[in-house]
Amino acid sequence: MNLHGKPLIAYTIEAALSSECISDVILSTDDKQIESIATEYGAKSPFLRPPELATDQALAIDTYIYTVDLLEKMNKTKIDIFMVLQPTSPLRLSQDIDNAYTIFTEKGADSVISYTEASHPLAWHKIVEEDGSFSNIMEDKLLNRQATQKTFYPNGAVFIFKTSLIRKRQYYSENSFAYIMPRNRSVDIDTIDDFKYAEYLKSQNG
Numbered sequence: 001m002n003l004h005g006k007p008l009i010a011y012t013i014e015a016a017l018s019s020e021c022i023s024d025v026i027l028s029t030d031d032k033q034i035e036s037i038a039t040e041y042g043a044k045s046p047f048l049r050p051p052e053l054a055t056d057q058a059l060a061i062d063t064y065i066y067t068v069d070l071l072e073k074m075n076k077t078k079i080d081i082f083m084v085l086q087p088t089s090p091l092r093l094s095q096d097i098d099n100a101y102t103i104f105t106e107k108g109a110d111s112v113i114s115y116t117e118a119s120h121p122l123a124w125h126k127i128v129e130e131d132g133s134f135s136n137i138m139e140d141k142l143l144n145r146q147a148t149q150k151t152f153y154p155n156g157a158v159f160i161f162k163t164s165l166i167r168k169r170q171y172y173s174e175n176s177f178a179y180i181m182p183r184n185r186s187v188d189i190d191t192i193d194d195f196k197y198a199e200y201l202k203s204q205n206g
Contacts, residue, residue: 103177
């Protein structure tokens with residue numbers, strides 16, 4: 001889909017190419033049309049993703065391992081660190097990529113994942129059953145939002161991993177850190193409403 005006159009995936013590719021810390025921008029897709037658009041905007045596509053890694057049941061981590069393994073084999077080089085930039089986060093900036101990488105290097109991290117602040121306390125969330133009844137996820141305390149501890153959730157924009165961590169089939173360890181992004185750059189497009197909201201923010205911010 002076109003977002004504000006440009007293919008959605010183009011925003012991620014352009015942010016990656018403008019980053020100071022990324023050496024190669026590699027596309028992972030099974031779709032020839034997406035490949036054509038992505039390579040037009042400057043991404044590399046040395047191979048297409050196999051069908052078994054392109055189903056709704058396929059796990060992203062299996063795609064990461066497959067891609068790194070094949071790139072290492074093709075280029076005869078070891079990949080110690082890689083970054084995942086999902087095309088459904090078009091409002092992320094190249095500065096977000098570089099800032100997250102700075103945290104990664106300064107902390108000597110196993111992974112850095114982008115987060116944004118939740119708009120409501122976690123204690124307000126409930127499990128709602130089919131009959132409409134609900135129960136607490138955690139201990140229920142009647143506190144104003146201002147009196148509760150801030151919580152954050154992953155916004156899908158930036159993931160930086162040591163390859164060794166991913167080979168253990170883990171996204172984070174005790175040596176993982178968050179890169180905090182503002183909500184107006186944290187739209188993760190999963191629905192048409194998300195897309196329309198991203199369009200609105202893009203129209204406001206240029």
